[in-house]
Amino acid sequence: MYLPDFDYHVPETVKEACGLLVALGPEARVLAGGTDLLHKMKVGKLAPRALISLRRIEALRGIRHEAGRGVVIAAASTQNGIVESAVLHERYLSVSEAAHRMASTQIRNLGTLGGNIVNAVPSADLPPILIALNATIRLVGPGGERTMPLEEFFVEPASSVIRPDELLTEVVIPDQPTTGSAYHKFGLRRSGALAVVGAAASVTVVDGVVKEARIVLASSAPSVMRARNAEAYLTGREPTPEVLDEVGRRTSAESRPRDSIRGSAEYRRHLAGVLAVRALRQSIEQGHGQPH
Numbered sequence: 001m002y003l004p005d006f007d008y009h010v011p012e013t014v015k016e017a018c019g020l021l022v023a024l025g026p027e028a029r030v031l032a033g034g035t036d037l038l039h040k041m042k043v044g045k046l047a048p049r050a051l052i053s054l055r056r057i058e059a060l061r062g063i064r065h066e067a068g069r070g071v072v073i074a075a076a077s078t079q080n081g082i083v084e085s086a087v088l089h090e091r092y093l094s095v096s097e098a099a100h101r102m103a104s105t106q107i108r109n110l111g112t113l114g115g116n117i118v119n120a121v122p123s124a125d126l127p128p129i130l131i132a133l134n135a136t137i138r139l140v141g142p143g144g145e146r147t148m149p150l151e152e153f154f155v156e157p158a159s160s161v162i163r164p165d166e167l168l169t170e171v172v173i174p175d176q177p178t179t180g181s182a183y184h185k186f187g188l189r190r191s192g193a194l195a196v197v198g199a200a201a202s203v204t205v206v207d208g209v210v211k212e213a214r215i216v217l218a219s220s221a222p223s224v225m226r227a228r229n230a231e232a233y234l235t236g237r238e239p240t241p242e243v244l245d246e247v248g249r250r251t252s253a254e255s256r257p258r259d260s261i262r263g264s265a266e267y268r269r270h271l272a273g274v275l276a277v278r279a280l281r282q283s284i285e286q287g288h289g290q291p292h
């Protein structure tokens with residue numbers, strides 16, 4: 001389990017890091033927390049010739065609210081930084097709670113938001129709640145920068161639209177009238193376990209009727225997925241127990257999980273519906289049915 005040899009670069013700005021990515025080409029890799037990348041190198045799955053560390057780039061750290069934009073989470077913010085963020089506690093506690101359900105304290109002290117997104121694994125815990133909150137991302141590369149909804153980032157397992165010479169620099173949760181949001185996860189242990197299934201929800205309820213709802217699933221399809229049929233059914237209805245039961249059935253029906261060592265497809269389909277309803281109930285209770 002020795003690391004293969006590599007050159008190590010520690011840029012201090014995003015511009016410098018992007019310049020290195022271009023100069024060194026696709027054999028260079030960005031190193032954030034290293035919880036995934038260094039493991040893959042140790043077991044021989046990857047052998048990049050150079051690593052470009054993000055640890056000295058101050059602009060890639062921090063969580064703040066910007067008037068007119070929303071909550072900005074810099075990409076190299078650690079998962080424990082997200083757990084502890086006062087800004088998120090005040091505005092989107094569900095994001096801190098989702099981060100708290102990940103991995104272990106040691107991993108969360110190193111692992112970053114950017115790494116959790118760029119890995120693009122369908123079991124990742126942060127993308128579902130961020131997509132439920134309509135988050136956008138910023139990618140910076142030699143040709144400039146581009147922003148897009150996080151939902152459009154993922155293509156298939158371990159594959160996304162990021163180019164080898166691009167850096168993910170930030171995630172923005174736009175200001176919104178969401179009444180509540182929540183993430184529920186079922187893992188095989190209470191901590192340090194990947195999601196057998198995860199479900200995030202965000203809901204806006206006005207005068208007792210659901211005005212807008214998002215349901216986003218982890219480990220339920222080749223990529224993180226929205227349960228659009230269930231969302232459409234819920235929108236415009238009172239979230240009564242009967243309606244939520246039907247939302248759960250529709251969520252299960254449209255999920256596309258696979259059999260794996262952590263659970264059968266059938267079990268996962270069942271869990272997707274159960275967890276989506278739990279996340280919706282918590283979201284609705286949190287907002288007391290009225291937008292804030």
Ligand SMILES: Cc1cc2nc3c(=O)[nH]c(=O)nc-3n(C[C@H](O)[C@H](O)[C@H](O)COP(=O)(O)OP(=O)(O)OC[C@H]3O[C@@H](n4cnc5c(N)ncnc54)[C@H](O)[C@@H]3O)c2cc1C
Nearest residue numbers: 030032033034035036037102103112114115116124125168
């Ligand atoms: C024991 C253990 C338990 C875990 N449990 C969970 C869990 O419960 N839930 C969960 O979701 N995950 C879990 N994980 C996965 C872990 O949290 C991810 O591996 C982590 O989020 C990756 O972040 P990192 O900063 O360490 O990324 P790194 O390992 O440094 O990088 C991962 C990949 O992303 C790229 N990258 C990183 N940042 C950027 C950026 N800003 N721009 C462009 N590319 C970038 C790297 O080049 C690399 O390809 C677990 C991992 C371990 C080891």
